[in-house]
Amino acid sequence: MHPVSPGTPRADEATVRRLEEIARRLRVDIVEMLAKAGSGHPGGSLSAIDMVVALYFQVLRHDPQNPGRPDRDRFVLSKGHGVPAVYACMAEAGYVSREELSTLRRLGSRLQGHPVSSFVLAPGVEACTGSLGQGLSVAQGMAIASKLDGEPFRVYCLLGDGEMQEGQVWEALMSAPKYRLDNLVAILDYNKAQIDGFVKDVMDIEPLREKLESFNWHVVTIDGHDIGAFLRAMEEAQATKGRPTFVIANTVKGKGVSFMEGVVDWHGVAPNAEQAARAIEELKRS
Amino acid sequence: MSVKKATRQAFGEALVRLGEERQDIVVLDADLAKSTKSELFGKKFPERFFEMGIQEANMLGTAAGLALCGKVPFACSFACFITGRYDQIRISVAYSEANVRIVGTHAGIAVGDDGYSQQGLEDIALMRALPTMAVIQPADDVETEAVVRYLADHEGPAYLRLTRQNVDRIHSEDYVFRFGRIETLRDGKDAVIFATGAQVAESLRAAEALAAEGISVRVVNVATLKPLDVEGVVEAARACGGKVITAEDHSVIGGLGSAVAECLAEHFPSRMLRIGVPDVFGESGSPADLYRKYGLDAEGIAKKVREFLR
Ligand SMILES: Cc1ncc(C[n+]2csc(CCOP(=O)(O)OP(=O)(O)O)c2C)c(N)n1
Ligand SMILES: [Mg+2]
Numbered sequence: 001m002h003p004v005s006p007g008t009p010r011a012d013e014a015t016v017r018r019l020e021e022i023a024r025r026l027r028v029d030i031v032e033m034l035a036k037a038g039s040g041h042p043g044g045s046l047s048a049i050d051m052v053v054a055l056y057f058q059v060l061r062h063d064p065q066n067p068g069r070p071d072r073d074r075f076v077l078s079k080g081h082g083v084p085a086v087y088a089c090m091a092e093a094g095y096v097s098r099e100e101l102s103t104l105r106r107l108g109s110r111l112q113g114h115p116v117s118s119f120v121l122a123p124g125v126e127a128c129t130g131s132l133g134q135g136l137s138v139a140q141g142m143a144i145a146s147k148l149d150g151e152p153f154r155v156y157c158l159l160g161d162g163e164m165q166e167g168q169v170w171e172a173l174m175s176a177p178k179y180r181l182d183n184l185v186a187i188l189d190y191n192k193a194q195i196d197g198f199v200k201d202v203m204d205i206e207p208l209r210e211k212l213e214s215f216n217w218h219v220v221t222i223d224g225h226d227i228g229a230f231l232r233a234m235e236e237a238q239a240t241k242g243r244p245t246f247v248i249a250n251t252v253k254g255k256g257v258s259f260m261e262g263v264v265d266w267h268g269v270a271p272n273a274e275q276a277a278r279a280i281e282e283l284k285r286s
Numbered sequence: 287m288s289v290k291k292a293t294r295q296a297f298g299e300a301l302v303r304l305g306e307e308r309q310d311i312v313v314l315d316a317d318l319a320k321s322t323k324s325e326l327f328g329k330k331f332p333e334r335f336f337e338m339g340i341q342e343a344n345m346l347g348t349a350a351g352l353a354l355c356g357k358v359p360f361a362c363s364f365a366c367f368i369t370g371r372y373d374q375i376r377i378s379v380a381y382s383e384a385n386v387r388i389v390g391t392h393a394g395i396a397v398g399d400d401g402y403s404q405q406g407l408e409d410i411a412l413m414r415a416l417p418t419m420a421v422i423q424p425a426d427d428v429e430t431e432a433v434v435r436y437l438a439d440h441e442g443p444a445y446l447r448l449t450r451q452n453v454d455r456i457h458s459e460d461y462v463f464r465f466g467r468i469e470t471l472r473d474g475k476d477a478v479i480f481a482t483g484a485q486v487a488e489s490l491r492a493a494e495a496l497a498a499e500g501i502s503v504r505v506v507n508v509a510t511l512k513p514l515d516v517e518g519v520v521e522a523a524r525a526c527g528g529k530v531i532t533a534e535d536h537s538v539i540g541g542l543g544s545a546v547a548e549c550l551a552e553h554f555p556s557r558m559l560r561i562g563v564p565d566v567f568g569e570s571g572s573p574a575d576l577y578r579k580y581g582l583d584a585e586g587i588a589k590k591v592r593e594f595l596r
Contacts, residue, residue, distance in 0.1 A: 070356065117354075118383045127354060128381040131373050137344045138378050141351020141359075144336065148312070148357070168374070171344035179336075 004093045007061030007073070009234035015058060016228045023053040023227070026088040027256045027283050029101060033084050035276035037105040040113065043266040044160060045084040047191040047224070047251040052124065054230050055156060056089040060123050064094040067121045071152040074142045075123035078135020079160035079189065080114040081268070086124030087111050095122040124158075133166025135159065136186055140176050143184040143244075154183045154238075162194025164205045170215075176244045177216035184244040185237045186217075189224060191253035193264045208248060217246040224249030256283055289427065289455035293448040293483075294391040296427035298323025300434035301360060305331050308438055312352055314338055314361045316345045321450075322362040322391045342367050346374040350384035358385065358438060364397075365390030365406020365447060372412055380416045380443050387437050388413075391448040393423070394535030395568045395576050396484060398451070402568035406447070411540020413445040414512045420465070421512040423447040425486035426455045429509060432463035440465070447483065447511075449535075451573050454487040456507075466510045468518040474504035477529035477595055478522045479587070482508045482542045485533035485561075488577075491584035496591060503591060514545050520554045528556040531594060533587055535577075538562040559594045561587060 001007060026049055034040040056062075060073040077086055084104065091098045096110070103109035110120040114130030127138045139157035146153050163169060176184055188208075196202050205211075212219045218240045222229040230249065237245035253267070254260025257279040271279055305311045305327055314336040319325035328335035338345040342363055349361035361368075368375075368390040379386045393406040413421045420442060424430040430448070437444055456471065471486070472493050481489040486507045493503040504526050508514070523530050530550060532543040543560030550556045563580055577583040581590055 074355075076351075116381070127350065127384070128377050131377045134343075134347050134374055134378045137347025137374075138351040138354070138382070140344075141348035141353075142355050143351070144348065145352045145355030145357050148334070149355075168341075168343040168347065171341040172347070175338060175341060175344055175348070 001061050002063040002065050004064055005057050005060050005062060009059045009231045009238065011228045011231035011235065019054050019057055019227045022057055022092060023050045024283065024286060026053060026092060028280050029088040029091065030084045031257065031271060031276050031279045031283065033087065033101050033104050034270040035273060036102050037270060039105060039270050040084055041081040041268050042260060042271065043193065043253040044079060044082040044189065044191065046255045046257060046260065047253045048082045048158060048189045049085045049088070050225050050227055051158065051187060051230055051249060052085045052089055054227050056093060056123060058231060059234050062123050067095060073123070073153045074126050074139065074155040076126050076129070076135045076139040076157045077115055077124045078129055078157050079132065079163055080129030083115050083124070086115070090122045096120060132160065132163040133168040136169055136172035139184060140172050140181060143181040144179055146183055151183055156185045156187065158187045158189060161188060161190045161192065161199045161205060162202065164188065165203045173212065173215045173217065180242050181244045182241050185234070185247065186244065187247045187249055189251050190248055191251040193253045193267065195267050197264055212246045216243055218243050219246050219248065221248040224251035225255055256286065258282060290452040291427040291455065292450060292452050293424055293427060293430045294323045294450060296430035297389065297434060297448055298326040300431040301327045302330050304434060304438055305334065308358070310356065310358045311438065312336065312357045312359045314345050314349050314359060316340055316342045316363045316367070318363050322389065324360070324362045343371045343374045346371050347378045349386045350378040350382055353384035353386045354382065358387070360387045360389050362389040362391065364392040364404060365409040366404060369406065369409045369412045376416060380419050383418070383442070385442060387444050387446060389446045389448065392450040393447045394449065394484065395563050395580065396449060396451045396535055396573040398573040398576060399570050401570040405568040407537045407563055407568055408540065409447060410511055410536050410542065411544070414540065414545065418442050419512065420444040420510070421447070422510055423483045424509050425483060425507050426453050426457055428455060428457035428459060428461050429463060432461060433509065436463050436465055449484050451484065453484045456487050456490060463509065466513050466515055468515040468522070469507040469509065470504065470522065471507055472505040474502040475526055476502045477531060477591060478504040478506060478526040479531045479533055479591065480506045480508050480519065480542060480546050481533040482511060484535055485582060488582065488584045489533050489587055492588035492591060495584065495588045501595060508542055511542055511545055514549055516549050516553065519546055519549050523550055523554050523556045528554065529595065530556045531559045531561060531591055533561040535582055536562055538564055559590060561590055
């Protein structure tokens with residue numbers, strides 16, 4: 001496939017540095033995109049970007065020259081509002097131009113407010129999401145399809161922690177082990193916040209590891225901003241046979257922009273011009 | 287009219303035949319496989335059958351994922367439980383352009399004894415409102431087989447509405463289903479009945495009774511509820527003097543009656559009578575008693591047409 005991603009989770013030092021460097025640049029793109037659009041979700045895009053970059057430029061086998069290749073790995077962004085993180089990667093990988101990023105959320109843009117697979121196909125925009133709770137079921141269907149065809153591809157799904165409150169997520173968590181989907185990896189962007197407050201206050205999802213293990217998933221807990229740890233978790237998932245892997249990735253909402261970090265209210269408002277400038281300066285200095 | 291079969295039974299049998307020819311057909315059910323008849327496929331092709339338990343939302347999402355990876359999934363449950371997962375159909379299936387065939391059996395008040403909670407009475411209305419969603423209700427077993435075959439290659443998501451109860455066979459074995467086209471089953475000029483599903487056979491019987499009284503009624507089978515055959519509907523209404531009746535086992539809100547009314551209001555304003563389940567919840571009872579009560583059997587339809595034309 002196209003060399004944009006080696007398609008293997010190997011976590012050597014040079015790889016980690018390369019991915020960190022990409023993530024640092026794409027954080028700036030996310031802030032610029034949202035400021036330009038005047039709306040969108042910075043908190044959950046910034047908490048996820050390190051993992052999305054690692055998927056895009058190291059783990060997933062995909063081909064920007066041939067986005068529809070049937071044997072590409074699938075990545076379903078179940079927390080669809082985090083799509084700016086994916087769009088930034090799409091531009092970096094060449095699925096869309098960098099200029100197109102500034103059309104986000106505009107009339108006629110392929111970059112809709114939430115992923116729309118029929119407008120532009122790329123990892124993370126494999127299915128329409130935006131109504132939370134649905135992506136893991138879709139990813140499960142893809143993983144079953146892969147199994148039926150002799151496993152030409154693996155499937156990854158990124159979820160939000162508030163999203164874990166949706167009943168359908170637990171339906172999928174119950175069913176994927178039944179079908180022994182060891183080609184399916186669920187990744188939780190555990191940034192501790194949702195819209196109305198902190199997850200533990202709105203509707204606590206803890207104890208989470210115990211729940212997932214009792215549902216028969218292989219569970220790995222990591223720091224979701226540690227790209228090396230993330231790659232090792234992906235390696236572990238690939239080596240795990242007979243059941244799906246769930247990665248609990250502890251993250252910080254708004255990660256990288258000091259005034260957004262851990263602040264609930266930065267979930268769904270775009271920075272204004274002054275805030276964006278401050279954020280970008282900070283990101284470029286980091 | 288000697289053969290009688292439930293369209294869900296015909297569906298299950300057709301699915302097995304299709305599965306033999308096509309490796310890409312997969313079937314999902316949510317603990318109603320014995321009732322939807324998808325179990326016939328499940329017994330024959332266990333590796334392509336997915337028992338999802340009582341998880342309709344998860345089933346529909348999973349079907350979407352399978353479809354997005356090139357499979358042709360039939361996701362089955364009762365019509366009422368299917369439409370209960372509208373958000374999943376809306377986003378994971380339709381918006382994602384996933385070619386899922388959503389199969390809702392036990393459609394209509396003719397489900398009978400179980401009462402309203404099991405009777406799909408709003409499914410046509412809901413499914414019709416979704417962009418790209420095709421909505422099909424065959425009138426008998428022969429048409430069901432033809433529709434299932436058609437659906438194997440249909441582009442886009444589709445909803446297939448099936449009966450629990452037996453319905454009379456009205457088509458000959460060489461019947462050819464034409465997607466998006468109405469089918470004139472009986473000619474007439476005083477009025478036209480557009481019917482769908484179980485009401486097609488009932489309307490044919492009603493027309494026969496009315497003919498004996500000198501009333502000439504055209505009977506049209508509307509198997510494809512969406513996209514509606516606008517040209518065909520207008521032509522039939524015009525040929526019958528703008529006197530139009532619709533008959534369906536579905537709420538009068540949003541179903542065939544609404545679809546025909548929307549079409550004619552724009553293209554050929556007509557006098558209309560919508561026969562269906564009025565704006566009330568369903569109830570328990572035998573299918574025959576319920577059809578009698580709501581005027582959905584041949585006698586009821588004939589009576590309403592008589593009054594309408596008076
Ligand atoms: C079914 C559904 N209900 C409500 C919403 C509105 N909504 C958008 S984002 C969000 C909070 C999501 O929180 P979380 O999953 O923690 O995402 P993150 O923190 O990663 O942004 C809500 C409630 C939605 N998109 N879908
Ligand atoms: Mg969160």
